Amino acid sequence: MGCYALLPLLVLSSVTGCCAVEEAQATPRAAQDAALRRFRRGWIWKQFFVPEEDPAPQIIGELKSDFDKGDFSIKYLLSGEGAGDVFEIDEYSGEVRTLKKLDREKKAFYILRAQAINRRSNQPVEPESEFIVKVQDINDNMPQFQNEPYVSIIPEMSPTGTTVMQVTATDADDPQYGNNAKLIYSIVQGEPYFSVEPKTGIIVTSMHDMDREAREKYFVIVQVKDMMGLSGGFSATTTVTVSLSDVNDNGPIFQHNHYSFAVPESAPVGTTVGRIKADDSDVGVNARMNYSLEEREGSGTFLIRTDPVTQEGVILLAKTLDYETKRQFFMAADAWNDHVDTRFLPYDEFRDRTHLKIVVQDVDEPPVFLLKVYEWKIHENMARGTTVGAVTARDSDAADNPVRYRIDKDTDVKKMFQIDPKNGTITVEKPLDRESAAWHNLTVTASEMKQSGLSSSVPVFVQVLDVNDNAPRFPREYRPYVCEGVQSGELVERISAVDKDEPPEGHQFYFTLVPEKRINPNFTLRDNQDNTASILTRRSSFTRQDRHQYLLPVVIADSGVPPLSSTTTVTITVCSCHPAGHCPTGGVEAFALTMGLSIQTLIGVLVCLLMATVLSILMLAVRRHKKHQQGESEEEENEPDPWEAASQKVLRYTEPGVEGDSGAGPPVPLRPHPRRKDRRQWRAEVAASIRLSLRQSCNIGPEDEVFRQFIQDRLFEADHDPYAPPFDCLRTYAFEGIGSSAGSLSSLESVATEVNAEQPRDPGPPFVRLTLWHGHTEEETNF
Known part of the structure; x- marks a missing residue:
């Protein structure tokens, strides 16, 4: 790999922005002159053809700027294809190195850009330039046949040289470099029946007497070699199936006897686990396949x-x-053709079988609760710390990490329940009230006790069972009334009850009067045995003058365990009803008026009435006291009291012919004057009345009938108080005598009759004189 010639220096001009590459044919002298030649603001580097598959890192070139004085003031940068991933540059020296092995078949060349900047000013000292790194090919790829498997149909008895088909192989190496990609075909199996053209891969028949009945199918193995077939090259083979006037005489054949697949345990249903293939030399409908699976356990976990x-x-x-439950599955797979023709092949040969092994891969999974939903029941009013139930979750992974529990959702639920984070036991944090909430919905989360541990949640439903903790009561406030003159045994009101509790067998209420007032002289209570009761009159002739209202305490008991009861007082009003039995003021209308006013309004009215009453009494007392002092200063101590004298006056009758007052009735005294009463005693009574009024107003509510009765009693006392003005006066009545056909309307008629019976009278017109004392004045009237 290191035998390649070093190319001459390449100089980039920053002025023109072009690259000039000198070829390897230059003489050493020319190369030396080129190296000595300097261009203003130019780039200089060395370039190599990088052989593929060379180990990395490897220096492939060096970038240099003519501004680089060796003081590391220039910083080199590299960008473009593979920069930072495949190639890197030393920012101080400008050396370019490979970071990994290069594969020409994946990428034959890389286009890179280089830049030099001043470290101090961070400004470029050279314009950005582009260069190419080429990857040199080596024979590292074997030829491969395309479009396998090869199947061909030729008529039987075809002449020699009949083209069967052409096989084609490709080589990923560079066809322009050496013989790495130059291929040669040859027949390995199939002679003397077939031959192949070495350069094209065309398969032709070598015999002309091939008979379909003698041999229906031929398997021709063709080999291909690169490097023109020289030693050291790579080779590959393929099988060409040649059928003579094809019929379905070949069954499916699996390429492998065993197949292995892997699938993660978290894979959803319907995931493709793998593919298997059974080859068939037939074509068309004769090559159609069917597959089936036969699991040893018969679990039906997979299908094909x-x-x-x-x-x-x-x-x-x-x-x-x-x-964690099952890590491997073993099964057999069968393949067979759709169309079976037993004339050409036995039935058993139309089916092939292979064996499969499927491995389940472990996946980190969240904790799993034993139940998908938890539902518990607990009685209300249970003490704090009472156990409601326990949730259980475990890590289904092989590590079996411990878990911790917590209650999610709003803070109100957390106030009602508490959970043990270690064992999942849920307890009552404070007593529950079924009447407030009959169900509580919780969400419990279990988390793995490790860093970035997974978690899962489960719903928990808690039903609060009823206990008898609410006493029955009236569904509304009853305001019954009874009409004056009602008869005994008549219905006053039908009452019922309600209870917040919900017993399993329904409510059963019992109505009675309080034990100390069970025998009531006015009313009786009858339990109707249907959760209602009737209030009936026990006597007749109720009158408002006798009593305005009656209070009837009623006890309501339920059938719970233990039974609870409550006592409510029913106020029955006596009303002057209409003939139709309707009470215009004392019954429903009065109740509606009372309910229409708020408690605050009634209290305010009550206070105002009391203050007005007290002020009136005080003003009257002051006025009487002043008048009394003024009268004492003007009269003498021995002067008789005119009121006392007036009280001694009598009513006398005088008629003509009657002497004296022997015929008059007994004297009728007038009421004494209020001043005759002791002032100290009167002030004490006024103070006691004020205290009584204030005390009763505090103890009795303004809406209560007792209060209204109290006000009426006070009014009655004021109307009949003999010491309150106006004082008594005498009125004048006329007696017309016995001879009057109309008679007399006066109460003095009997007195006149007795006088006339004792003494004879002149039959003239009657004459009566009435003397009337009114205040301090005596008046006489003659009739």
Whole structure:
């Protein structure tokens, strides 16, 4: 390889941008003159024909710039085809070296570009130039026949020299360099029946008496050699199948008795594992193939199909693989023709068999959970730390790396559950409430405990089972009413209940009155045994004057284990109903009005009413106190009280002819004046009333009927308070006498009748005088 002549120096002119290459025919003197000749800003390097397959690294040339003074101020750069991969340059010396062996058959030459720059200024000192590195051919490729296998059909009894076919071989070596690619054909097998033309590879018959019945098929082995057949060259052979008036008398034949294939365990179903081919010297329909597989285990992991184009048997993956479960598969493959004609060949010879070995390759796989989905059940209200269940995953690889577990998803799920990262046990982090969430969906991830370990996830569903932890209650607030004059035993309200729990056999509610008030004189409660109860009247003649509302405590119990109960008070309002039984104010309408107002509004109204009441009482007390002080300053201490005197006045009747007051009725005293009451006692009563009002307003809600009853009681007391104005006064009534046909409307009629019965009267018109005390004034009226 090192015997090639060194080419003269090549000089590139930076001014013209051209390359000038001097050939090897120059004399030594001319080469010396060329070396001494200097061009301004020129390139100088040496060039070689690089033999292929030479070991690397190898120096193939050197780039030099006439600006290079040897002080390493020039930096050489290389670019182009193979720069940095196949070739490299020493940036200081400019030497170009190969980095790997070159193959001319892959690439015959490389076009490279060189550049020299100043290290300090980083500016080019020479324009970029282009040069070519040629790869010199050696005889390193053997000839190969093309379009194998060769099959030909010729008529039987063909004359000598009949062309059977032409075989063609090619050589990847350079045909322009030596004899490396010059081929010579010869017959190795097939004589004396066939011969081949040495340079063209055309096969012709050598005998004229070939008989199809005597021999149906001939296999002609043709050899080809390079280097014109000289020693040291390469050779190759091919088989040409020559059929005489072909019939299907040749069965399929596998090229190999054993085939081996490899497939990774992660390959999906349908992956092509490999191809096998059974050769048949026949052509056309007689060469059509069918393939079948016979597995020893009969697992059906693989299947085979015939490629309609190449007639190959394509082996496909039918099931997923697992390296840890089964690493090798052994099976037999059969090939046979579509059309069988037993006239020319026994039936057994139409079938061929080969053996297959398929190796499963290990692939790093993520951990595998034992179940695809985990579903557990747990009762609600279980204590923290209670075990819900455990997930299990293992590394299916041969290394069997340990795994760690974690719960994915949102933080709310993580607050409800906890998982042991080592064994996958899931526990309750805080008690669960079925009424809040009956199902919890978790995603558990298992990761290999190694660097860049794989991971896999599995869904986990947790169902929260119900326990009896909610007491039954009314579905809404009942506001029943009872009409005045209702009869005993009539339905007041039908009540029902609801429960947040969900017992397996459904709800069963029981309704009773509270034990201490089970015998109620006004109402009774009847359990209808269908999760409802009826409130019935126990007596008749309810009146609003007797009582405005009734409170009925009702106990509702469920059938859970353990059973739970709740007590709710039902407020029953007495209403003056319409004839049709509708309560316009005391029943549903009052309830709707109450529900329409918010609690804050009712409290505000209550406070305003209380403040107004207190202020009114205080102002009245102050006014009375001032009036009392003013009256004492104007009157003498021994002066009789006009109110006290007025209270001693009597109503007298006077008629003509009646002397004195013997006929008058008994005296009727008036109410005493409020000032006669002790002021200290009155102030104490006012203070007690204020305290009672405030205390009851704090203990009873504004929407409660007790509060409204309290307000009505206070109003009733104010209306009937004898010490509150206005005070009593006497009204005048006229007695028309016995002779009046209309009679008398006065309550004094009986008194007048008794007077007339005792003393005879003048039959003239009756006369009655009524004396009325009103305040401090005495008035008389004559009739």
